[in-house]
Amino acid sequence: MTSSEEKFRTIGRSGKWQVRNIEDASDGDQRHWPAKPYRPGSREHYLITLGKAWAEQDKLDKAAPDVNFYLNKLPDGYDMFETDQPGSRNVYKRLFGHPSGKFFDSAPRFQPHFLWLMSRMKGDCECVLCWKGKPKIAPIPRKKRLIPELSSFALGRRNMQDEASGSSSRSESLASRLGGIGNRPQRQIKAAGAPYAVDENGNEDVYKELIKRLYTSRDSKKGIEDDILEHNHMDWRATHEHQGLGAAVVENHLTSMELQHSFIPRIGELVLWIPQFLHQHSLMIDENSEYKFYSFDQKCFHGHPSWRAGVVAQVPSAKAQNGLIDFPDIQGLPEKKTTLNTSGFLIETFPDPNDEMDKSASKQSRYVALRDIRPLSHWRMLLRGIPRERWHPSIKNALTCMTSMSLLEKFWFSGQWPNAHIRCKGLFLGPELIIVGDAVRIRPEGPRNGTKSTCTDVLVVEQIRFNLVDIKEYFTYPDSEHLASSYTITLKGKGYTLDENRSYDAQLTDSSDLRIVPSQVPLYEVKTTFKAVGAADYGNWYYLHDPMKRYEISHDMVFGRLYEAGAVQLWTGQIQTKEAINAHLVPSLGFDVMGIETGRQFGTQSDQRLEQVPDGAICWYLGDHRADALDLEFFNGNKIGRYEAVRDKATQEQWRNHVKVLNGLPVTEDQFKYTSFAHFTIPGTRGRKPGSRVVDGRVIYPGQPGYDVAVATEHTATPRTPKPKGYSQLAAAAVVSADGEDTDEGDDEDEGEEDDKGTERFYTAEAEDSGSAEVPRVPLFKSKPKAPATKAQIMSGIEDMDLEDDFTSEEEYWPVARGGTEESDGGDYRPNVDTQ
Structure with missing residues (x-):
């Protein structure tokens, strides 16, 4: 059925309508059209929506404001199909024919692709499906690369770097993390109360919801501002205090x-x-x-x-x-x-x-x-x-990892369509962590007046921003993996300099005849603004810009933290000798600049997660968190990040149910499906796990083959008669069974001693029902075998058994060193014992 044969319900009914013939450029493919139960659907809505968008692009709507434009047909290879929704009278209307084999479920999503076709496919298409087909710049499967040798980064004796060109690597910043859109389902049926969007682990994506709110208020001049609270995320709740619960x-x-x-x-x-x-x-x-x-x-x-x-x-x-x-x-x-x-x-x-x-x-x-x-x-x-x-x-x-970075503690969202920024409290930049309040050293812009540039500028950080630049409408969709077209990280605060020629006062006039003498920053302001103790020891500080405004730089312009002047002097040996102390050497801001820039060049060339760039260029890797940026498996003895096996789908769902209970939301009983983790091996723990058994020298955990048999055998086995404590012969004889199965000879064989070959035998404590086992003491003297005691001897020594009741299993019995006889209380003197 063609467009001319289709009967329209809206086109031609009211107002003026004008048809526009589309260009013959198309990438549609009928081989991607669906089979049954799909059936052909109406194209009218797409013809009107796309015709209006095309007219607005060509500004025909302003020339003829009373005319409604529509298309004569859809591009070749594209057509509408529909299918019934399960359990509903409604239908799914979808446009098929895209080269990727996927479909568009709405006209606004197909609009960028249609306009790209009408431009005769100039440039790259930025529609949802074409972005999905683009290869990622930084693929996860890591490519083989020849790691450069550090021989090209020779060690010099000078601590200052010969500045290269003044080109900035801002254009390459974050390039490695800009990828395509993932292959997620086009439409999701959500339950009541479900979040607007979720991440790859199924947790609520609050950032996607925030840019959705920003798009809703795109006509507002104020935009939106709001706190970032992930109170439905277990990791966030474990490290933050919320409504009186948890710890900050x-x-x-x-x-x-x-x-x-x-x-x-x-x-x-x-x-x-x-x-x-x-x-x-x-x-x-x-x-x-x-x-x-x-x-x-x-x-x-x-x-x-x-x-x-x-x-x-x-x-x-x-x-x-x-x-x-x-x-x-x-x-x-x-x-x-x-x-x-x-x-x-x-x-x-x-x-x-x-x-x-x-x-x-x-x-x-x-x-x-x-x-x-x-x-x-x-x-x-x-x-x-x-x-x-x-x-x-x-x-x-x-x-x-000198060019790896990650953000810490995102807490504030602010934006006005189509741009926004997320404020953070920390930034891992290469090897260092920079937090709000730190003073950082700024990279010089390049050689000035034919002289080598040195590091003279610093910035006292007041804000760390993650900027979302040029947010499109399709980025607000739940299945879009990105938040904006591009990202940048900037630091904002007060700028200061040690070079009076770069001061704000010196930049007010270009005439040398009317040169203004720069005013120094007052000492009290240096002490209160700079967190580093002894910042005044670096020299005289000047304002780098208007003191009433703020200075903003990109992350690649930051060398690192400004350390205390005394620490730099200790590190560089400026106060190592008396001669150096008397010379009153001033510490330098760029004492380690050469190591930082050389390390960033080496990291760009050796990190296989980054794309290959020309020599001298710097490329950065933005990780989701510090463990991702460093690709760590173990930290502080525990597995973390993507290597942590406990973060499976079932566990994540169980955590979300627990958080619902903390938030006071209703939870049904079937949502709690507890799983026993008794046999789960946690890295770093030692010893047997609870409930394990040893069978034939092999440890068996609950649930493994043979475990039930081992437990049943253990409970049905005949318990051994406990060994008597060596208080006296009569007390020992009183606890011996009448059958005489356990004798003193057998007990002596179990004692830890050396055999005839001189090999030491160790005592092994078997796990009994009581849960405790006492290691017997090795006797000081080896007693000769004695004849079994008579009934009269046993009956006469019953009161001696009270001694054993006076001692618990936790007390140690101390035998009498001297005195007494064999028949007296506690006596240990036996004339027939052979001393050895």
Whole structure:
């Protein structure tokens, strides 16, 4: 049935109607048309909707505002089909013919593809189905790539970098994470109260709902602003306080970092560390600018440390007993009241992010003091003089992730259609964690006036933004995997500079004759604005912009945190000798700039999750979280991220039901289907699991073959007569069975002693019904076999059994050392015992 043969219900009824003949360009394919139970459907709605959109694009609606445009037909290869909805009188109306084999379920979704066809297929189509067919820039199956050798990144003695061109890598930022739309179902039938959209794990996608609200209020001049609350997500509820329930774990952790020095490592950061620090030594710089162990007692250097790269898994917890970490901890070992497991840092060796099979390096961990740790950005300085064949493999692994990043604690959404931004409280940028309130060093823009640029500018971070740029309507659909056309990460705050020529006052005039003397930032403002102690020791600070406004930079313009001036002087040896102290050397903002930029270049070339880019360009990998950015399997002894086996579909659904109960929502009984996890192996635990049994030297867990037989055999077995305690011969004889099945000889054979060949035999405690087993004591003297006691002897010693009642299984019996006879209470003196 063609369009001319179809009888229209709307076209031609009221008003002026004008038909538009479509172009002959089409990519439709009839081979993708469906079979029964689909049947041909009406095309009228599509002809009107697409005709109106095409007229608006060509601005024909303004030339003829009273005319209603419609199409003469659909593009070749496309046609409408319909099928009945299950359990309803309504029908599904779908447009088939797309080369991907999928269908469009609405005219607005087909509209971008139709307009692209009418442009004779110029450029790339941005419809939902064409985006699904595009290959991802950063495919998950990792490609083989020749990892560059670090020989191209030679170690120099100078700490300052010769600046390259001033081109920015902002255009490449986040390029590796922009992928296509996933193959999700086109239409979902939701139950009452179901969320608008869910993620790949079935949890509520609050960000998709927020941009849907933004699209609904697209005509508003104010847009929308709202808190980001994931109160239906178990992970969020476990780390946040909501309506009086839960604990604010993340908030407390961020607050503790705000109150400590910038040079202190933070959880999740990549650092260099020394597993074995020589006793009574310090890390000093020799005459060749190499870092070595130095002994003040012997007054000589003792070689290079064995550096590794690792992840900070734990930070000191016993702050009340030991006090806060301060500058003396950088080079020394101040006295602590607790051991390193509460006063030190737990560092786990960093595995290869390109190797998905072997992550065992994370199990090589150790508690170390702060003096054993340095930032990863110092790698060029610290490894100077060490042959590359002696470098630990974890160092290259860590440099591979120098261009990885992830956001921490998204808490605020604000936007005005078609743009929006999400504010965060933290940003993992390469090896470091940057939080709101930190001062960060800004990368120079490039050579100025033929001179080398140096790092002179800083930014006190007030906001960390994840920007959603150019949001389309189809991004608001639940099955769309993206939120916007592109993403950027920016940091906003107050900018300051050490270069008076770059100050805001100096930029007010271009005439040298009327040059204004820049005004310095008051000292009180430096002390209150900069969190780093001793920021005034870097020099005189000037305003980089209008003090009443804010400065915004992209993430790739950030080098790292601004450390305390005293820490930089200790790290670089500026106060190592008396001569250096008397010289009053000023610390530099760019002492580790060369290591940062060289590491980012190496990471771009070696990280197989990124696309290959020209030499010198920087490309970034944006992970969903820190574990994804570093591709960690183990952290703090536990499996995390996509390697965590417990996060299956059934467990996630059970967690969501538990959260419903916490939120006060009604839950039916059939939604709780508990599963026993008694036999589930949790990484890091040791010993037998509850309920396990040992059969023929093999451990059997509940539910495994042979377990029921082992339990039944254990309960039906004849219990052994408990061994008598060696208080006296009469007491022992009183508990011996009348059948004489267990004798003293048999008991002696069970005692732990050496056999004739000198091999030691150990006692094995069998699990009994009582749940406890007592290891018998080895006798000091070997007694000769005695004849069985008579009935008179047994009856005369009944009162001696009260001794045994006076002792519990938890008490230890102490025999009398001397005195008494065989017949007296507690007597242990036996004349016929042969001493050996």
